[in-house]
Amino acid sequence: MICCLNPDCPNPLNPDSNKLCQTCSTPLIPLLRNRFRVIRVLSDEGGFGRTYLSQDIDKLNERCVIKQLAPKFQGTWSQKKAMELFAEEAKRLQELGEHPQIPTLVAYFEQDHCMYLVQQFINGENLLKELQRRKVYKDRDIQAILLDILPILKFIHERGVIHRDLKPENIIRSHLDGRLSLIDFGSSKQFTSRVHNKIGTSIGSHGYSPIEQIRDGKAYPASDLFGLGATCFHLLTGISPFQLWMEHGYAWVASWRQYLRSPINAELDYVLDKLLQKDIQYRYQTTSEVIRELAPKSQLLLPPANSKATRVPTNQTKFLPRKFNILKSLVLVSAFILLFGFGDAWYQQYQHIQASLASRLSRSNHRQSNSEAVLSESATIALGNVSLAKTLKGGKNSILSVAISPDGKMIASNSDRTIKLWNLATGEEISTLNGHSLRVNVVSITPDGKTLVSGSDDNTIKVWNLATGKPIHTLIGHSDSVHALAISPDGKTIIDGSDDNTIKVWNLSTGQIIRTLVGHEFWVRSIVVSPDGQTLASGSFDKTIKVWNLAKGYAIRTLENAKTITCLAISPDGKILASASRDRTIKLWNLASGEEISTLMGHANTVTSVSFSPDGKTLVSGSRDRTIKLWNLSSKEEIFTLVGHTNTVTSVSFSPDGKTLVSGSDDHTIKIWRVAS
Template sequence: MICCLNPDCPNPLNPNGKKLCQTCSTPLVSLLRNRFRVIRVLSDEGGFGRTYLSEDTDKLNEHCVIKQLAPKFQGTWSQKKAMELFADEAKRLQELGEHPQIPTLLAYFEQDNCLYLVQQFINGQNLLKELQQRKTYSSGEIKAILLDLLPILKFIHDRGVIHRDIKPENIIRRKGDGRLSLIDFGSSKQLTARVQNKSGTSIGSHGYSPIEQIRDGKAYPASDLFSIGATCFHLITGTSPFQLWMEYGYGWVTNWRQYLRKPLSAELDIVLDKLLRKDIQQRYQSADEVIIDLAQKPTLALPPAGKSSAKIPATQAPYLPIRYTILRALILLSALMLLFGFGESWYQQYRRIYNSLSSRLNHQNNSGNGEAVFGQLPKISLANISLVKTLQGHENSVSSVVISPDGQTIASSGNGTIKLWNLATGKEISSLNGHFQQINVVVISPDGKTLVSGSDDNTIKIWNLATGRQIRTLTGHSDAVHALVITPDGKTLVSGSDDSTIKIWNLATGRQIRTLMGHTFWVRSVAISSDGATLASGSYDKTIKLWNMSKGYSILTLGENSQTVTSVVISPDGKILASASRDRTIKLWNLATGDLMRTLAGHTNTVTSVAISPDGKILASASRDRTIKLWNLATGEEILTLAGHTNTVTSVAFSPDGKTLVSGSEDNTIKIWRISD
């Protein structure tokens, strides 16, 4: 199809081969600037042009967004102002596009009396659409949104730019990693600029923009902070600030709490109240101030016995010997209850209490010497770990890495391409092309013969690893495929998708066996126990589900994650499930009972991927903080941190002998680390 570029055309799509639009007779342009193919209209800009979804033919038809400025009223003040703002937006994107959460400017040009701005396409949905689907957000989720957005504001404010139009529609949650991107800098301006109009020109959205911006046409960093507060208010309450502004003006900000559906955490209540102050002088003045208030750690109300009354952070709570007394009392009580015939049901209740208390007490000491409740667990000492090679070849982010069972080959995925590498030499063996969008995940069968890939194009492809030949394509998912795992016997493939389903396939024939439904949001990770009996799935609905593989029914749902689950892995002995989350922690679960054993904390940003060494002793975690951490799986003790990547580490994988760790990153590289005892 060819899209007509007349902004007034009511039906712009035309069949290929047409020279004139069949609706308005405007000459059709197959490629803008001999490079960009316009696919369809994304939005109408109220008579000044349109925004289009397009393809960049210079980048393997990668999607991009084209904004068109085609003002009708030539020579008017409105046309001049529109052109100024359009040029300003191009300049802002050129200056700010280096930030990974701001769209990159690809081109800016004039053609056929229209101006065009081409920018990176952010694959995801905006927060308004997300709100319409989800209906509610918790205090923890709003805090996570703030902590994701505030560093972007700090970045633009430090460069003398304010956005002026922050609202849910201009914030997109990316499908690839769940992070937020800030878009639409058409209203942004330099702090020193002034709108050239006698009465001032209000640029922004009523309800979301503060009074100084709407009334006087002036905007400051504190103005953007009001807008982010109004955005969070909308997400929490489901009530549009625009509707409140239409009815009450700025009166609603003084009693915003009356619209809450449930109370907020005390911390978020204070922050949101200060963000929404009508008087700019009473508002937060910088993003840093908000971040500091959100980062305040809770304190214990009572000091430890024999110490001063000064409050001590909960994360630094001292070792509590009384835990042994409590556990011994529980054991004695359980014996008495069983002795006097209270039966098995009471014992099951006791076990749940016991396991919960034990795991909590252990968790308090994770940052200490790694001591367990009933004895000293082994420490791990790594004599040497070194970065031996950095592989460069991907043009964009590396989304997934995996090592073949024979330990000779690395497979990595990125933007439309799979690359195979010799692990020993670091040399690229070949590139596999077949997907036409981002490839999110690759796995290799236990016999080392088959490679499987999942993509944003909603398909799964199966490849002959030795020849690089594509064997077949599996279709059935209605959205991007982000998770793949193959059963230990090599017969069955499991896939997880952004369509919220899990599908089970016969790997040899490609036949779909069944679909597992139960998650309410994107399924981003799957893992199978070593006996092939249990499937674990992690989702952005904040739950982990355990499934019976042979029957396809849900066994248990683990829902204690405070944020979305990004990765799951099962230990080789089938006893421990490890899950990673956007709350920056790794949780270890008893796979048999579903009890939370301990929480590992140490990363300073989202944990993106986890892997366990073949001997079951070491857990590796990758993070948006650009590091990899190695942990003693038995004790939860952090062994060491590997730094070297310059952007988010997306994936980690151990070699079959456990002596090599491979990591992939958004810095477009793969790193090979060697481990020795």
């Protein structure tokens, strides 16, 4: 068959013997430039031409893609702009085609008043078609897509090019090796001062392109990162950002979580939220920042920052054979040398090494899992002075928050949009509390043990009667998710922190708001009240801790930190404030003076939760490195490390008598640890 090159022909395929198109009578061209045989139409470019699948007879009929520019209205602004972009795309492919995941330029020429761009054919399927076929993407699929595309973006950004049209249709997965390729550089633009300072042409796809690009025609590396985030959102939810943009404008990005089919892990949630920030200043600015966020979340963790501080008891080595620990370290050293020394090529090498190691680790872990499965649920695994007594299965949802009742008999935990209550002694589920319309992020129990308080992505706080399981109040006032809660020691006041950057103080018995504390410039994700009820400390993603006079509602001081604050705790005597951060450290502060006392180092990834023991002698911390560490507060040294969770440890808490430690994790489990006296 021979294909008609009239872009308006409705049925372009013809028998090889035809000289004229049987549909539109246009003369047929057997070979473009005496080299390229056009086979069929791949896509229509909206009146400006078509894209064709073709064969290159000079390369043994190797398949290629030919893009045609045939604008209908000669001499118009649209025609001139289209020709400029077409020429720029050819130039970009010539410059960037050396990357193995960007199509190479084969030829660029004019024939019969049309322009033609010939590029390498990627034998695969774009992600939109893949979505339509497979329907569901898991967290790990999205993280794999990010780690495959980010090095490509890093490559083009380092060469001063912004793609400006990131969307599922422009990402193709190869049938040969599964790698993703980035196509369609027709909207790409050189990243120069001209882009910064002058309003340019608005190019991109609505819903996928950020506001600075659509409104002002400005494009930066962070603009491409928004498009990548919108693409991942589309794959996760099956909902087109274009449709949301048509209905809500850019308002949809502030509430993107409500469209999720199911909750995603905390790490991916954080990354996507930062990719999808409407205001560019709150977005990731470079691909390297995103790669650094995602790389530690892969199967191989960073080596400990301080070998002394992270020593693990010898009886824990059964979790991973020593030879694999050595091999893991060697792989990580190699991977990070490649990452920082050889640009995007690191990732392909890293994948190859990781796949080989993962296969061996999987076989080892399988044997380990089989051996552990024979242990009865009442059996304990001794780890120094702490033993793992029980693991509670939380279903398919990440455990983001756990709270222990004052009598030490019950555990409360979030479970997607519900709250589950557990018998701490037996591990049996007692009941499920229903009422929130979106994911529950945090739970807390009042000092008298009669009331539970929960904060949610639905922007509300609910107050529950624990005896009946019924809601007493729904507190409405925030414009964004609630992630942090504290209850005053007298049980009369609720304090919460929200992603709308504010802190609200509520009367627990009436549900009425007392005051709103304003001062943080980004999400407030941690709140803690001193034992005397006089002082409040709040931690924010603006990298600060604020210490407040709770009774009068004013800020006493602000403590600056180099990285995002993830959690806070105050010692039982009210003298020490502990703060954890994305820099993998825990800082101890004098609460009264605001002076830094010391820094605890040892975790290999972000510290996500901290809690003091009731006697104030021990601090426990949970981390994205999947471990729990116990610290001696007198010596400021690590006591030992608890290993067992298979994903981020999101929450840790001591029972009131200090004999039990409870941890929640993104691995969907709650672990109950017994602490020897």
